[in-house]
Amino acid sequence: MQKQKVDIDYNNPVISIHGVKKAFEDYAVLRGIDLDLFQGENLVVLGRSGTGKSVLIKLVSGLLKPDAGTINVLGNEVTEISDKELQELRIRIGFSFQNSALYDSMTVRKNLEFPLVRNRKGITKAEIDKAVSEVLDSVGLLQAINQMPSELSGGQRKRIGIARTLILNPEIMLYDEPTAGLDPITCTEINELINQVQQQYHTSSIIITHDLTCAKETGDRVAMLLDGQFRRVGTFNEVFDTTDERVKPFFDYNFIQ
Amino acid sequence: MAPFEFKEIVRQCYEVGVRSFTLITVTGFIVGFIFTKQSRPSLLEFGAQSWIPKLVSIAIMRALAPLVTALIASGKVGSSIGAELSSMRVTEQIDAMEVSGTKPFKFLVCTRVLATTITIPILATYTGFIALFGGYLNVAQNEGTSYSAFMEEVFKPLQFLDFTASLIKSIVFGFTIGIVGCYQGYYSNKGTEGVGKAANGAVVTAMFLVFIEEVIIVQITGNFR
Numbered sequence: 001m002q003k004q005k006v007d008i009d010y011n012n013p014v015i016s017i018h019g020v021k022k023a024f025e026d027y028a029v030l031r032g033i034d035l036d037l038f039q040g041e042n043l044v045v046l047g048r049s050g051t052g053k054s055v056l057i058k059l060v061s062g063l064l065k066p067d068a069g070t071i072n073v074l075g076n077e078v079t080e081i082s083d084k085e086l087q088e089l090r091i092r093i094g095f096s097f098q099n100s101a102l103y104d105s106m107t108v109r110k111n112l113e114f115p116l117v118r119n120r121k122g123i124t125k126a127e128i129d130k131a132v133s134e135v136l137d138s139v140g141l142l143q144a145i146n147q148m149p150s151e152l153s154g155g156q157r158k159r160i161g162i163a164r165t166l167i168l169n170p171e172i173m174l175y176d177e178p179t180a181g182l183d184p185i186t187c188t189e190i191n192e193l194i195n196q197v198q199q200q201y202h203t204s205s206i207i208i209t210h211d212l213t214c215a216k217e218t219g220d221r222v223a224m225l226l227d228g229q230f231r232r233v234g235t236f237n238e239v240f241d242t243t244d245e246r247v248k249p250f251f252d253y254n255f256i257q
Numbered sequence: 258m259a260p261f262e263f264k265e266i267v268r269q270c271y272e273v274g275v276r277s278f279t280l281i282t283v284t285g286f287i288v289g290f291i292f293t294k295q296s297r298p299s300l301l302e303f304g305a306q307s308w309i310p311k312l313v314s315i316a317i318m319r320a321l322a323p324l325v326t327a328l329i330a331s332g333k334v335g336s337s338i339g340a341e342l343s344s345m346r347v348t349e350q351i352d353a354m355e356v357s358g359t360k361p362f363k364f365l366v367c368t369r370v371l372a373t374t375i376t377i378p379i380l381a382t383y384t385g386f387i388a389l390f391g392g393y394l395n396v397a398q399n400e401g402t403s404y405s406a407f408m409e410e411v412f413k414p415l416q417f418l419d420f421t422a423s424l425i426k427s428i429v430f431g432f433t434i435g436i437v438g439c440y441q442g443y444y445s446n447k448g449t450e451g452v453g454k455a456a457n458g459a460v461v462t463a464m465f466l467v468f469i470e471e472v473i474i475v476q477i478t479g480n481f482r
Contacts, residue, residue, distance in 0.1 A: 090358040095357075103353075114357070118357075119357070
């Protein structure tokens with residue numbers, strides 16, 4: 001399905017990352033990266049496994065702290081704000097985990113209610129039920145409301161994971177490998193869902209992936225992470241219109257395969 | 258709908274109680290029965306077999322009931338909490354709670370620690386009575402003592418301090434089992450290998466601490482006798 005055109009405000013970055021470095025023991029994963037995510041944009045971060053793509057969005061959400069550099073999210077300096085401010089900021093950010101991270105002791109309904117009840121003081125039972133139904137409907141899984149996560153397929157778990165983040169109406173979505181481990185048809189459905197979320201919820205998103213089909217179908221811009229730095233940033237065609245031997249094989253492998 | 262997590266505390270109390278109930282019933286009964294049986298020959302040497310109920314009640318209510326309950330709960334509940342939280346850490350469920358603006362520490366740790374602190378004293382009291390029942394069956398089998406006579410003898414030597422000390426001990430044990438299990442699980446960070454280590458660490462550390470606390474509390478309460 002062709003991605004519909006969206007309004008992107010290239011003068012209004014919602015995330016600004018400058019000079020961010022992150023190392024684990026002696027291994028420097030991110031070596032001074034700069035990146036902006038603009039209002040309304042889907043930005044795909046591409047790179048091989050272990051290049052620090054997931055680390056990047058964990059830094060953005062404050063799950064990890066950078067060794068150097070600044071990360072500004074919706075006007076808040078993530079490294080400088082208090083825990084309370086960070087908690088409030090996180091409500092405005094949706095994080096879809098690679099393995100969905102559904103609470104496996106709770107039903108789908110309880111999974112969705114969990115962040116809502118704890119972040120919307122004074123919300124009534126009727127409002128909760130309405131929000132849960134709406135968000136499940138938007139990911140096409142209303143029938144799974146009373147199921148346990150263990151009863152769902154990989155694709156369904158991804159959808160519920162996305163629904164759980166959408167229930168708080170986030171301004172920013174962070175997708176960690178949204179199509180990893182899924183069959184091609186389910187991958188396409190997830191890609192369509194990502195685009196639908198962008199349209200319907202007017203979110204700005206960072207999509208971490210090494211799946212070029214996902215990058216092509218969902219990304220307004222693509223950033224290629226190589227050796228701890230963004231080597232190429234632009235539209236999909238701009239990024240891969242290169243003779244760079246570190247970028248070319250990535251494209252060839254994905255599409256020739 | 259203020260998130261005091263009351264429902265989760267109740268759920269955890271139920272989990273802790275139900276998880277250990279059968280094992281504690283069986284173990285408590287056996288401890289009471291065997292302790293009574295093994296004490297008899299020594300008391301018979303002094304012609305003091307009429308003291309059996311008193312000895313059994315003091316041993317069980319002061320020491321054995323809280324200790325046996327705590328050791329069983331360390332194995333059953335502590336390991337389960339350690340493994341569950343560690344598995345949640347590995348599968349990023351705890352991270353998911355954090356990034357959704359909620360407080361996983363409050364939801365996962367506080368509720369579990371509170372549940373073990375509330376439930377283990379209740380289980381310890383139950384163990385005490387089951388063990389006394391085990392002791393009674395042995396006494397009835399050998400001496401033919403009636404249930405009412407046995408119970409009368411059992412409660413004679415017990416003082417208010419015995420019940421209080423036992424209760425305080427159980428509360429401390431419960432808190433320890435909860436906090437150790439949660440710490441091992443919540444801060445586990447070695448993937449699937451970490452799940453096993455967290456469960457094992459929760460049991461070993463909790464058992465070790467329970468024995469240390471037993472010694473300390475006995476020393477302290479001894480000063481009030």
